Structure formats: structure tokens, C-alpha cells
Amino acid sequence: MSGRGLLAVASLALCFGGMATVTGGVAVPVKARLAQATLERMFEQRLTEHRLIEHRAERTGAPSRRVSRAALALPTQGPVARITVGRLGVKEYVLAGEPSHEQLAQGPTLLKAASAASPVTVLAAHRDTHFRFIRDLREGDEMTLQFVTGDRQRYRVVRFETVRWDAFAYPLDPARPLLALTTCFPFGGTEYGGPWRRVAWAERIG
Amino acid sequence: MLRGKGVAAAMPAVRLGTDMDVTVSGQILRVRVTQAFRNTSDKWMEATYLYPLPDDGAVDTMKMVVGQRVIVGHIKRRAEARAIYDQAKAEGRKAGLVESDRPNLFRNSVANVGPGETVLVSIEYQAPVRQLGGEFAMRLPLVVGARYVPPHSLTGRAAAVDALRVTAPLADPALGRSLNPVSITVHLAPGFVPANIISPYHRIAVAEAGPAERTITLAAGEEPADRDFELRWRSASADPTIGLFRQTLGGQGYVMATITPQARVEPGKLAPREMIFVIDNSGSMSGESMAAAKQSLLHALGTLRPEDSFNVIRFDDTMTRLFDHATRASPEQIAVARKFTEGLEANGGTEMLPALKAALADDHPDDPGVRQVIFLTDGDLSNEKEMMAEVAARGGAARGVPGGVRVAGTALDLTPRRLPDLYAGEPLVLLGKGERIEGRLTVSGMIGDKPWSQTVDLGQAADSPAVARLWANRRIADVEAQRWSGQMAEDVADEAIAQLGLAYDLVTTQTSLVAVDETRTRPDGARLTREELPLLLPKGWDFDGLLGRDAPPPPASAPPVPEAEQQMDLPQTATGFLGAIQRGLALLALGLIGLGAALRRRGREGRA
Numbered sequence: 001m002s003g004r005g006l007l008a009v010a011s012l013a014l015c016f017g018g019m020a021t022v023t024g025g026v027a028v029p030v031k032a033r034l035a036q037a038t039l040e041r042m043f044e045q046r047l048t049e050h051r052l053i054e055h056r057a058e059r060t061g062a063p064s065r066r067v068s069r070a071a072l073a074l075p076t077q078g079p080v081a082r083i084t085v086g087r088l089g090v091k092e093y094v095l096a097g098e099p100s101h102e103q104l105a106q107g108p109t110l111l112k113a114a115s116a117a118s119p120v121t122v123l124a125a126h127r128d129t130h131f132r133f134i135r136d137l138r139e140g141d142e143m144t145l146q147f148v149t150g151d152r153q154r155y156r157v158v159r160f161e162t163v164r165w166d167a168f169a170y171p172l173d174p175a176r177p178l179l180a181l182t183t184c185f186p187f188g189g190t191e192y193g194g195p196w197r198r199v200a201w202a203e204r205i206g
Numbered sequence: 207m208l209r210g211k212g213v214a215a216a217m218p219a220v221r222l223g224t225d226m227d228v229t230v231s232g233q234i235l236r237v238r239v240t241q242a243f244r245n246t247s248d249k250w251m252e253a254t255y256l257y258p259l260p261d262d263g264a265v266d267t268m269k270m271v272v273g274q275r276v277i278v279g280h281i282k283r284r285a286e287a288r289a290i291y292d293q294a295k296a297e298g299r300k301a302g303l304v305e306s307d308r309p310n311l312f313r314n315s316v317a318n319v320g321p322g323e324t325v326l327v328s329i330e331y332q333a334p335v336r337q338l339g340g341e342f343a344m345r346l347p348l349v350v351g352a353r354y355v356p357p358h359s360l361t362g363r364a365a366a367v368d369a370l371r372v373t374a375p376l377a378d379p380a381l382g383r384s385l386n387p388v389s390i391t392v393h394l395a396p397g398f399v400p401a402n403i404i405s406p407y408h409r410i411a412v413a414e415a416g417p418a419e420r421t422i423t424l425a426a427g428e429e430p431a432d433r434d435f436e437l438r439w440r441s442a443s444a445d446p447t448i449g450l451f452r453q454t455l456g457g458q459g460y461v462m463a464t465i466t467p468q469a470r471v472e473p474g475k476l477a478p479r480e481m482i483f484v485i486d487n488s489g490s491m492s493g494e495s496m497a498a499a500k501q502s503l504l505h506a507l508g509t510l511r512p513e514d515s516f517n518v519i520r521f522d523d524t525m526t527r528l529f530d531h532a533t534r535a536s537p538e539q540i541a542v543a544r545k546f547t548e549g550l551e552a553n554g555g556t557e558m559l560p561a562l563k564a565a566l567a568d569d570h571p572d573d574p575g576v577r578q579v580i581f582l583t584d585g586d587l588s589n590e591k592e593m594m595a596e597v598a599a600r601g602g603a604a605r606g607v608p609g610g611v612r613v614a615g616t617a618l619d620l621t622p623r624r625l626p627d628l629y630a631g632e633p634l635v636l637l638g639k640g641e642r643i644e645g646r647l648t649v650s651g652m653i654g655d656k657p658w659s660q661t662v663d664l665g666q667a668a669d670s671p672a673v674a675r676l677w678a679n680r681r682i683a684d685v686e687a688q689r690w691s692g693q694m695a696e697d698v699a700d701e702a703i704a705q706l707g708l709a710y711d712l713v714t715t716q717t718s719l720v721a722v723d724e725t726r727t728r729p730d731g732a733r734l735t736r737e738e739l740p741l742l743l744p745k746g747w748d749f750d751g752l753l754g755r756d757a758p759p760p761p762a763s764a765p766p767v768p769e770a771e772q773q774m775d776l777p778q779t780a781t782g783f784l785g786a787i788q789r790g791l792a793l794l795a796l797g798l799i800g801l802g803a804a805l806r807r808r809g810r811e812g813r814a
Contacts, residue, residue, distance in 0.1 A: 004804055021786055169772060
């Protein structure tokens with residue numbers, strides 16, 4: 001084959017490679033949105049189921065709603081909560097389970113659920129998809145965490161911090177229940193890695 | 207109660223009242239600070255309170271008054287004192303602790319204050335009187351500015367705990383400014399008839415207490431602890447130029463010599479100066495501070511002579527240099543600097559280190575004349591160590607003016623070892639330790655372009671009980687300086703400071719004063735509640751500017767490190783899809799260029 005032919009073939013290969021990489025890149029936010037749509041359906045379904053169970057429990061004279069809600073453990077897989085920030089128009093469905101790359105591609109992941117002993121909730125999601133809104137979050141912003149169990153919690157953002165991935169710590173005995181939204185830092189970074197994490201801390205207000 | 211730091215919007219359960227009793231004898235002031243912790247709640251409380259002292263103040267005494275009993279504190283190594291305090295606290299006995307986290311920042315803790323009870327803690331310290339141009343001054347710091355904790359300095363848990371030690375919650379202005387009232391009495395006996403007694407920040411009442419003695423009190427009786435107290439006075443007759451004091455303690459002699467070079471400096475003879483102004487326009491400066499800093503800078507710009515050179519650097523969490531290098535102070539350049547200064551607005555965090563680095567970089571180290579770096583800032587940072595290391599590393603290259611001290615007839619361990627540059631009218635304060643205090647001490651240097659020297663007879667020194675501790679305190683500052691400049695390892699410096707603290711009964715970063723009551727007072731079942739008392743924001747600081755939305759996270763919201771917390775690893779949370787798209791587009795562009803080239807070549811071959 002002539003030099004010209006070689007150049008043409010190599011250039012074509014580059015073009016295809018480039019297009020494949022671009023498609024792969026563009027697919028990430030698209031998939032992230034599509035996955036959220038699927039999660040939304042599952043979430044609503046679960047919420048309805050829980051409401052039915054509750055309703056039945058009430059009719060059969062089971063303990064009050066509050067107790068039954070607390071007694072309902074969160075599922076260990078799939079969507080478990082919905083986080084909304086009114087001011088920014090954000091609505092994200094949160095998954096339970098291991099924060100694997102595949103899972104984070106679908107939505108925010110519940111790293112730690114609040115319990116009676118430790119009322120701290122920790123969520124993590126990608127800085128360039130689901131949790132990009134942390135960049136625009138401000139102190140005083142209110143957000144709502146709606147669990148599939150029917151439990152609805154309101155939080156207010158109180159402060160931000162930037163920590164290394166291995167230097168994050170949550171208080172064991174906070175004065176008020178806390179919610180931590182964590183994501184990679186800095187925002188606008190185009191690459192995959194980095195040791196820094198941005199954490200938005202919110203206090204429960206209702 | 208208050209767990210994290212931040213803003214205290216509710217009245218604290220423990221109220222604090224502070225009384226300061228100052229005795230000025232000659233050139234040394236001794237201050238007794240009595241803090242009354244009054245428990246207004248129905249719980250058993252532990253209260254801690256952060257307070258400032260002068261940089262050269264040395265705390266040596268603590269007494270705790272519980273009912274009719276007076277308990278005297280003892281100096282111990284820091285960890286040991288803490289252990290004694292914690293044990294007494296757990297056993298339900300009253301205990302008091304004085305710790306120091308910075309040379310000028312102290313923390314008092316009092317445990318087991320019963321419901322409705324008041325515990326008095328009194329500490330005593332001494333410091334030299336400041337002197338400038340024939341005017342004498344003492345300053346009682348009453349306020350701790352909110353410290354900005356630069357996020358990058360929080361490198362780990364230890365750093366976070368350290369930053370937490372030097373910060374305290376702030377009181378919401380809605381609580382009023384009467385939260386921590388302070389009363390001040392100064393017994394002034396300077397050794398001469400004092401005149402022109404003024405207090406620039408407080409209204410005072412002056413009463414005659416003898417021919418050369420005065421008693422000064424606050425005109426209002428009590429004032430909020432939101433600004434420092436300063437008192438200045440002059441001598442009614444000629445300005446004293448030499449002060450000599452000595453003390454013998456444990457077989458050693460100590461001497462303090464205050465020497466004011468008496469020479470006229472003719473303005474025309476001064477070598478050209480290079481002035482670097484560094485102005486802080488971070489959020490903490492908003493309010494009166496920013497206006498004052500701008501005004502000062504404008505004034506300073508007006509004093510520059512055409513032969514001087516200058517530069518202006520402004521910083522918040524970013525930094526701008528007005529000129530790339532120090533520039534001649536021509537009228538045009540000064541006009542540019544004025545415009546730059548007038549446009550400054552207080553906003554953002556306080557990252558002083560880059561500005562400090564830029565200011566200390568000397569482009570012409572061989573030029574004659576004095577190079578001065580002037581900071582206009584409220585300067586409350588928690589990472590002083592980093593800053594001091596920078597000054598030690600780069601400031602050493604400053605253009606030194608030769609000067610020296612010589613002692614004849616005895617051997618003296620003198621400090622400072624390297625004589626500092628002095629302003630006109632500023633005295634040189636030398637502290638020395640030796641077997642015997644006798645012989646002659648000669649100080650030499652340059653005034654303008656003329657050599658100067660002065661000799662004093664050490665045998666004429668007057669006795670003073672304060673000199674030994676002032677020497678020890680200066681020595682501790684020397685050790686800190688050696689630590690910052692890397693001449694002394696951390697642990698060696700710590701040990702040296704601990705030894706000095708123990709030998710001279712001084713509170714240092716390594717030694718604390720602890721007092722413990724023998725009797726148990728808290729009943730077994732009662733729980734102890736801990737409270738950190740909120741501080742008033744310094745007067746002139748704008749609360750909303752500091753804590754508002756535009757400001758960066760202030761120290762008050764530095765990551766709280768409550769007693770118990772759980773570490774947790776955070777997962778990788780970036781897809782990097784933008785990077786993938788960019789790389790893909792780059793590849794595509796390369797491919798298209800290649801294809802284009804191949805096609806052109808084919809076209810050429812076709813024609814040929």
C-alpha cells in the first residue's frame with residue numbers, strides 16, 4: 001500500500017476512535033438522566049407499596065404511623081430516597097448499596113443511613129452529573145429527603161468543607177441530625193481522579 | 207449546649223465578668239486578671255474561655271477562689287496538668303486550668319461550678335512597658351479576633367484540633383454587647399511625674415494617688431470586651447533615655463536595659479526606602495477595618511519621596527500585585543496606587559501566605575537603604591506557624607544594618623542576639639542573665655549614615671522582682687523563633703520551652719497552671735455540662751460581612767471536631783466524561799486533518 005493510503009487509513013481510524021470516545025463521553029450524562037427516569041418509576045412504586053402496608057397496619061390496629069415507619073427498614077438495593085432542592089430545581093433519586101462505579105453512574109448512593117444511635121446521613125454522587133448542583137448550593141438552602149418508607153426529612157445547609165477522601169469524619173453525637181452530601185472536588189475538573197472531596201453539611205430542621 | 211463552634215444566639219448559662227488590676231512600676235507592668243464564672247443555670251457546669259494577653263506577657267500565678275477558700279495553682283507539664291484537671295473533674299471536685307496555645311492566647315477552664323455558684327479565677331502576668339518617641343504605652347488585649355482557618359492548612363486531625371483550640375464561638379450581636387463586661391484599674395507609678403495620660407479607645411478617669419502616682423479607672427465603670435484597652439503617658443520633665451533593672455534569683459543575676467538612642471535624624475539624610483504595602487481586603491475586614499486600612503494606605507502613599515520605591519499587594523483568598531516589581535514613587539505611579547486602593551472592597555477569605563511570599567521576595571537585595579514590608583490587616587489567622595516559617599526562611603535576607611552589643615567586666619547571656627532595626631525614638635530592650643550583674647554594656651549601631659554607640663554602667667541597675675521572668679519569656683520567644691526557622695527540631699524546642707516554663711513558673715505552650723480543690727462538691731448523680739463561652743466580635747467588625755453569604759466559611763464554621771467522631775472513606779465521584787469528550791474531539795480533529803492531507807496529496811498526484 002502507498003504512503004497516501006496508510007495516512008488515509010490511520011486518519012480514518014483516528015476519526016472513528018475519536019467518535020467512539022466522544023460517544024462514550026456524551027453517553028455518561030445521558031445514561032445518568034435515563035437511569036434517574038427508571039429509578040423515579042421504581043421509587044414511586046415502592047413509596048405506594050409502603051403507604052399501602054402502612055394503611056393496612058393502621059386498620060388492623062397496629063402501632064401508630066411513626067413507630068411503623070421507623071420499624072420499616074430501608075431496602076438494601078435500588079432507590080431508597082429522593083432528594084430535592086427547591087431553589088435549584090434539583091430532584092435526584094438515591095440508591096442503596098455499594099458505591100461502585102456502575103451504581104454511581106445511575107444516581108447518588110447512600111453511603112451511610114441515619115440510625116437512632118448515629119443520626120448522620122451521608123450521600124455521595126458524581127461531581128459532573130448528579131451532584132454538580134453542590135457547586136451552586138449556598139448556606140441556608142433547604143432540601144428535602146423523602147424516603148421510600150414515607151419518612152420525609154427537611155434539612156438546611158449550614159456549611160461546606162473540602163477534605164481529602166481519607167480525612168472525612170462525621171460526628172458521632174451531633175446536636176441535630178445531619179446530612180452530608182459528598183462529591184469530588186474541584187468542580188469543572190475534566191478528568192477522573194483527584195484526592196479532594198467537597199462536603200455540604202446540612203442540619204435537620206423538620 | 208453549644209457543641210460546635212459557630213454563632214451563639216442564646217445567652218450562655220455561665221456568665222463571665224472580668225476585672226483587671228494593673229500596677230505599672232517603672233518600666234514593668236504587672237496585671238492581675240480576675241475572671242468570675244457565674245453559673246446562672248440549674249446544672250453543674252464546666253466552662254472554658256479563650257482570652258488574649260500581650261505578646262510579651264508571661265503568666266506566672268493562678269488562684270482560684272471557691273467560697274471562702276483560696277486554691278493556689280501549680281505549674282506542671284501540659285499533659286500532666288490536663289490529667290490532674292480531668293481527674294478532679296471526673297471526681298466532682300472543683301478545678302481550674304490555664305493553658306496557652308499561642309504565646310498570646312490563653313484558655314481558662316473551670317470544672318464543677320454548681321447551680322447558682324460563682325468561682326473566681328485570678329491569673330497574674332507581667333510585661334514590659336512599651337516606649338516610642340518619649341511616649342510610654344501599655345495595652346491590655348481584651349478581644350480575640352475571629353481567626354480565619356485557611357482550608358489548606360487543615361491537613362489532618364491534629365491540624366484541625368490545633369485550629370479548634372484557637373477559635374471560639376462568636377456571640378450574636380442580638381445578645382447585646384454586655385455579655386463579657388470588663389472593669390480596669392491601673393495604678394501608674396512610672397518613677398517620674400506622669401503627664402499627658404490618654405486612652406485612645408476608652409473614656410477614663412484619672413485620680414492623683416501621690417506626687418508621681420496616678421490611679422486610672424474606666425469612666426463608665428464597665429465596658430464590653432470588644433476592643434483592647436490602651437493607656438499612654440509621658441514624663442512631665444525630660445524624657446528618660448535609659449532604664450536599668452536587675453534581680454538576683456537562685457544564684458543567678460538578671461538584668462533589663464532599656465536604651466533609647468538620642469540623636470536627631472535629619473529627614474534629608476535618610477537613604478531611599480523600598481516600601482512594600484500589603485493590604486488585606488478579605489471579608490473579615492468589612493466594616494470600619496477596611497475603611498481604616500484604606501485610609502492608612504492612602505496616608506502612607508502620601509509620605510513617599512520621589513527617591514523611594516514602592517509596591518502595593520492586595521489579598522483575600524486571591525492576590526494581586528499592583529506592579530510586577532517595586533517601582534519609583536513618581537507622582538503618576540502614586541496616582542495609580544491611590545486609584546487601586548480606593549477601589550478595594552472587603553470580600554473573600556484570608557490567604558495571607560502567597561501575599562507574604564510575594565512581599566518578601568526582594569528583587570534588589572544589593573541596593574542600599576531600608577526595605578520595609580508593611581501589613582495592613584486584622585491578621586487573625588490560625589496558621590501562624592506556616593507564616594512564621596516563611597518569614598524566617600526569607601526574611602533573613604533583609605538588608606541588615608550593622609550593629610552590636612559588647613559587655614565588659616562580666617559574662618552575660620543576652621537576648622536579642624541580633625539587634626533589630628529601630629525607629630527614631632524607639633528604645634532597644636535588652637535582657638541578660640549572668641553570674642554577676644556588673645561592668646559596662648556598650649551598644650553600637652548606625653543612625654541614618656552616622657555611627658552611634660552608648661555605654662551604660664550595669665552596677666547602677668535598680669532592683670525589680672520582674673526581671674528574671676521577663677528574661678525567661680524572651681528566651682521562650684527566641685526558642686520559638688529558632689523552631690520556626692528550622693534551626694531547632696520540634697521536640698527539642700518543646701523540651702526547651704517546658705524546662706523554661708517549669709524553672710520560672712511560666713505558662714507556656716508546654717506548661718500549664720492547674721489548681722484543684724480537695725473536697726468533692728458535685729453529687730454523684732449530677733451530670734456535668736460543658737460550655738464554651740462565646741466571644742464578642744471586635745468593635746468595628748461587621749458581623750454580617752464576616753458570617754454572611756459572600757464571605758468564605760469563617761473560622762466559626764471550621765469543621766467542628768467534637769469529642770467523638772467517626773472517620774469514613776469517600777468514594778471516587780467523578781466520571782470525567784468532559785475529559786473523554788475533549789480527548790475524543792482531539793482525536794477526531796487529528797483524524798480529519800490527516801484525511802484532509804491525504805486527499806490533497808491524491809489531488810496533486812492525479813494532476814501530475
